[in-house]
Amino acid sequence: MKIIHKRIYITLIFILLLISGLGARLVQLQLVSTESFTDKKINLIEGSVKQRTQEMVVDDGRGKFEDKNGQSLTSITHNRLVLFPFLEKMKWPVQQVSEIVGMQPKELTNRLANAKTPVVITKELSHAQVEKINALKVPGVFGIPLKDERPVPLAEHLIGLEAQSRQIIEEKYSDKLKNGAIKSTTPVGISGMQRAFDEFLLPEQESKLLYHVDRLGGPMFGIDVKYTGTANPYYPVSVRTTLDLSAQELVENTLNHYKLKDGGAVLIDIKNNKVIAMASRPSINKKDPFKKQNGSDSVENRLLTPQTPGSIFKTVTAAAALEQNKIQPSFTYNCDKSIYGNNVEEDHQKGQLTFEESFAQSCNATFAQLAKEMIISNPNTLEQYADKLGLIQPVGWTGDVFHFEHFKQFLGEKSGRVWTNEREKKVPNAVAQTAIGQLDVKVTPLAVANMMATIARGGEKKQVKAVDALEYKNNTSLYTFKEHKLKGDTINKATAASMQQLLKGVVQSEKGTGRRFQTLPYEVAGKSGTAEINVKDDIVNKWFAGYFPADDPKYAMVVVDLNTKSAISPTNSVFYDIVKGMYDLNTR
CATH class of the missing domain: 3.90.1310 (Penicillin-binding protein 2a (Domain 2))
Structure with missing residues (x-):
């Protein structure tokens, strides 16, 4: 009998301990560890509510x-x-x-x-x-x-x-x-x-x-x-x-219409130096945005990435020659010659051209000759004037915002360059290639658009903005991004005025490379560029950069088609349609 009682007591004690353990566990679940259960920090309350709640965000x-x-x-x-x-x-x-x-x-x-x-x-x-x-x-x-x-x-x-x-x-x-x-x-x-x-x-x-x-x-x-x-x-x-929805849609639709695959377009308000529209191609692969294709990923903004500019860079060479008084009135250059001094193919020969005609028709020999002359007295001429026009340093808005030092609106924007090897400044052929935007020259399309805006403003350099302000939900201001000057020396007003005339001549001249734009409702000033990327396969970067209206500049724009064939590139068509579209938006 005593043995039976003992077993009953042991059983009761075991049951009591079990119930106590379960009770303690319930206390832990419902009172103690409700928001941080186990080492995985599980929120039991949140999980319980989620289990019996259906929602729509x-x-x-x-x-x-x-x-x-x-x-x-x-x-x-x-x-x-x-x-x-x-x-x-x-x-x-x-x-x-x-x-x-x-x-x-x-x-x-x-x-x-x-x-x-x-x-x-x-x-x-x-x-x-x-x-x-x-x-x-x-x-x-x-x-x-x-x-x-x-x-x-x-x-x-x-x-x-x-x-x-x-x-x-x-x-x-x-x-x-x-x-x-x-x-x-x-x-x-x-x-x-x-x-x-x-x-x-x-x-x-x-x-x-x-x-x-x-x-x-x-x-x-x-x-x-x-x-x-x-x-x-x-x-x-x-x-x-700073974007304008209508202008952005215009640019996107135009790029899509002409099926521009690699490159893009950027449109800037000249007075305030604000981006009105910016569209890069190819479109982002949402499933794998960082997958590399042809050395780049689809999430990379081509307009913030340095590209070979070709004859666009003649703008720099021309500004340097003008400011250093290297241009002689009525002097002509032999544009039947290549940058190396030999004759070019007959269908590319342009005869004797003045400096102004050379710029309008994009004669390579003229700018190769000028660069060789200038670099003798100052080996740093080309990069100094590239910097004066804002092509070397990043041009996007940078500054201190609250506790963020050197805050950048254009994350991933890269610097431009003119030379990668100082010794090449002593090599005439290397100088000639650099003068026309080849060899190691690389600049971002955003910086080129900013260069055009700088010339249109008379030489005043500014940082480019894409954001005006941060605003609270109730429309009050959290932070306003003030206008910033771009650091460094600038071209003088006389040089800027001469450059404005040269850029107009590209379009207005009978043989200018931009003469197609003569029929636009806005008068255009600008410069074309065809950069050789792969001579064997005829692969080029095709550019047009400029501003409009030419006599009362409001917009600066760059269109660039990368790694394309010159004969099929839609660059000029894209530029033309966007200018016409902006006129329609402003007059409707």
């Missing part, structure tokens, strides 16, 4: 990019009808809703059949239709504005990409991750301005429609659908860019 809470007039550059807002799944199990005025939206009742009920998440009816609704739907006050039936990505991305290389990156979050935002301000799955900027402005764009809170469900998916606590979103009047922040 209306806005991810990340800051937005807007054009200069406040229009979204990355999304289009559409009014949509949203239906929640529990409607399938209840009686609701489907006939009334269908009449408002102009659809058959069966279309709506079919969309709801077996739905597990909220259903978005993609038909566009008017503001009046939205008001009528919401006036019904039917739980689970909403007319709301939803943001969709633009079908054709605008300025995608400039604006950049956002994506989930645990590595970036742990490297840059470990404190925010620890205090719960962001999650490891929060999207962050991985390229372009999304990356440059990332810290300002991080979301405070998502805006959601949500409801609680039981294990069968039916509504709990009644059938009220709740809206959750930030009540903060300041966030999310908007990045007010």
Whole structure:
């Protein structure tokens, strides 16, 4: 008997210990480790709520990019009808809703059949239709504005990409991750301005429609659908860019129309030195943006990357010759000769040309000869004048923004160069090639556009802006990006005035390389360029850079077609259509 009692006591003690252990475990789960369970820091409360909640994200809470007039550059807002799944199990005025939206009742009920998440009816609704739907006050039936990505991305290389990156979050935002301000799955900027402005764009809170469900998916606590979103009047922040939505669409559509595959176009407001439109090609491969192809990845902005300029660089050689008084009135140059002194092919011979005629017709021999003369007295002539015109240093806006020192609007913009080997300054043939933008010369298309704006302004150098301001949600200013001068010496006003006449001559001259643009409604001043990349296969970079209207400059522009064949390049057609398009936009 005693043995039996002893066994009962032991069993009871074991059961008591088991119950105590389970109780302690429940205390740990429900009271102690509710937000940081196990070494993986699992939030049990969050997980429980998520398990019995279905939601629809209306806005991810990340800051937005807007054009200069406040229009979204990355999304289009559409009014949509949203239906929640529990409607399938209840009686609701489907006939009334269908009449408002102009659809058959069966279309709506079919969309709801077996739905597990909220259903978005993609038909566009008017503001009046939205008001009528919401006036019904039917739980689970909403007319709301939803943001969709633009079908054709605008300025995608400039604006950049956002994506989930645990590595970036742990490297840059470990404190925010620890205090719960962001999650490891929060999207962050991985390229372009999304990356440059990332810290300002991080979301405070998502805006959601949500409801609680039981294990069968039916509504709990009644059938009220709740809206959750930030009540903060300041966030999310908007990045007010300098882009003009209409001009950006014009540039994108023109590049697409002519199927320009590698290169792009950039358009600058000359007075304020702001980018109005910028489009790079090829388009970004969203599935693998950093995959290398022909030495570059699709996310690389070609307009911020140094390219061989060819005859565009004659602008530098000409400015140097003018400012150093190397031009003799009525003196002519033998343009039947190559830069090496031998005769060129008969169909490329131009005869004896003056300096002005040489610039208009892009005679290589003239600028090779001038460079050889100038470099004797000053071996650094070409890079000094390239710098005076803003082709060497990065030209994008740089400055201190709050605690960010040397903040750059154009992340990834690279410097230009004239020489890679100082000894080549003593080699006549190397000097000749450099004078016409070949050999080791490389400049960014953005810097070339800035050079044209600098000449149009009379020699005044400025940094280029792509963003005017950061603005709070309530439209008050967080930060304004002031105009910055570009450091370094400049060409004098007399040289700038002479260069303006030379650039006009390229278009106005009967034999000028830009004479095609004579029929445009805006008078154009500019310079063409054909840079030899692969002579054997006839591969070139085809450029046209200039500004317009020539007598009252408002816009500077560069169009460049990289790694193409000269005979099929659409560079001039793209430039022509954009100038005409800008005239139409300004006069409609």
